[in-house]
Amino acid sequence: MKIAFTATGTSWDSMIDPRFGRTEFIVLHDEESQELISIDNWAVKNETHGAGTATSQKIFELKPDVLITGNGPGDNASGALKHLKMKIFVNAHDMTLRQAYNNYKDGNLKEI
Amino acid sequence: MTEKKPFKIAIASGKGGTGKTLLSTNLAAYLSQTRSTLLVDLDVEEPNDFIFIKGTLESVSDQYKMIPEWGEDKCTLCGICSNVCKYHAVVQLGTFIAVFKELCHSCYACSELCPELALPMQKHKIGELSKRSDGHLTFIESRLEICEEQAVPLIHQTHNLVDEDYNKIPFQLFDCPPGTSCPVIAAAKNTDYVILVTESTPFGLNDLKLAVETISKLGKPLGVIINRHGIGNNDVESYCAHNQIPVLAKIPFDRQIAKCYSKGELVYAKVEHVETSLRQIIKYLDETHGNHE
Numbered sequence: 573m574k575i576a577f578t579a580t581g582t583s584w585d586s587m588i589d590p591r592f593g594r595t596e597f598i599v600l601h602d603e604e605s606q607e608l609i610s611i612d613n614w615a616v617k618n619e620t621h622g623a624g625t626a627t628s629q630k631i632f633e634l635k636p637d638v639l640i641t642g643n644g645p646g647d648n649a650s651g652a653l654k655h656l657k658m659k660i661f662v663n664a665h666d667m668t669l670r671q672a673y674n675n676y677k678d679g680n681l682k683e684i
Numbered sequence: 685m686t687e688k689k690p691f692k693i694a695i696a697s698g699k700g701g702t703g704k705t706l707l708s709t710n711l712a713a714y715l716s717q718t719r720s721t722l723l724v725d726l727d728v729e730e731p732n733d734f735i736f737i738k739g740t741l742e743s744v745s746d747q748y749k750m751i752p753e754w755g756e757d758k759c760t761l762c763g764i765c766s767n768v769c770k771y772h773a774v775v776q777l778g779t780f781i782a783v784f785k786e787l788c789h790s791c792y793a794c795s796e797l798c799p800e801l802a803l804p805m806q807k808h809k810i811g812e813l814s815k816r817s818d819g820h821l822t823f824i825e826s827r828l829e830i831c832e833e834q835a836v837p838l839i840h841q842t843h844n845l846v847d848e849d850y851n852k853i854p855f856q857l858f859d860c861p862p863g864t865s866c867p868v869i870a871a872a873k874n875t876d877y878v879i880l881v882t883e884s885t886p887f888g889l890n891d892l893k894l895a896v897e898t899i900s901k902l903g904k905p906l907g908v909i910i911n912r913h914g915i916g917n918n919d920v921e922s923y924c925a926h927n928q929i930p931v932l933a934k935i936p937f938d939r940q941i942a943k944c945y946s947k948g949e950l951v952y953a954k955v956e957h958v959e960t961s962l963r964q965i966i967k968y969l970d971e972t973h974g975n976h977e
């Protein structure tokens with residue numbers, strides 16, 4: 573399984589970024605290879621419109637099975653993400669990636 | 685005789701709820717007793733002049749914007765469309781091109797640059813214009829469709845239509861949206877004079893300053909009307925005096941106005957000092973910007 577996080581940094585100890593479209597990084601954890609890779613999403617800072625759909629496109633290219641985020645995607649981003657068979661878990665703000673991952677594993681995160 | 689260009693007045697405010705609609709509807713109705721007048725409700729997200737201006741409905745027309753529609757069979761997934769879209773309204777998701785019509789600004793870039801012509805532009809309804817007439821008063825209401833996010837294209841289209849079809853009406857009032865953002869700028873840009881309606885409260889003053897800055901950037905002459913005069917303090921008047929901004933009228937804080945307004949009635953016929961204020965405003969506009977009778 574590939575797990576994507578919206579994150580404010582690039583390591584397991586970074587905090588979850590509660591924002592979807594304007595997340596600072598997208599971090600991808602591959603459970604098989606145990607790899608942790610990150611995508612810098614700084615470019616959306618300059619976007620006044622369409623941050624959600626732009627970030628959705630980046631996530632789409634990573635093809636994760638699960639997305640763990642905070643507030644959850646907005647309407648436009650949800651519209652884009654529905655084309656991807658991916659489970660989305662929200663309310664992971666105020667957690668590090670590691671805490672969020674463990675909570676997901678324990679079934680404590682809310683799925684939308 | 686050469687035809688005079690119409691005198692276009694925007695009625696705007698920084699703060700909402702200061703009395704744009706009160707002034708727009710009463711000034712338009714009062715003016716129309718003696719001269720041919722046009723009132724345009726450009727507060728397209730919540731037009732409410734119709735509550736006060738009755739008249740006979742003469743026509744309703746749908747307004748559209750153009751958005752691309754993806755033709756899957758022609759598409760080679762080259763990615764040009766999603767790369768070129770500044771607004772991320774066209775997004776490539778694997779083998780699917782998603783078009784987000786709310787984000788689209790109708791720039792045509794994706795459609796024109798698609799080598800396969802797989803994104804033809806299609807009409808999409810964004811709102812309605814309705815026209816009512818009551819004696820010398822012509823009233824146009826511009827109303828955005830529910831769920832549409834962009835007011836600006838509809839405001840532009842309304843201005844264009846007024847320029848084309850109502851050029852003969854000498855006095856034109858445009859009831860603008862509140863605030864200082866794009867819709868207000870779109871509404872005020874195509875006018876000759878801006879009236880800012882405010883109230884003598886700290887909130888009124890703060891938002892008036894923002895509105896004055898915005899309208900000054902557009903290079904429009906402006907005047908202020910202080911509504912609910914008597915509440916708050918004198919800071920708005922001091923600010924106007926200090927910045928040489930003319931105060932066209934002060935409409936007193938009066939329960940009688942609220943009573944009429946809440947019943948959907950025009951106020952000037954029932955409250956004499958409102959009629960006096962309207963006369964002052966018209967006198968000022970006639971003296972400073974020519975007689976448009």
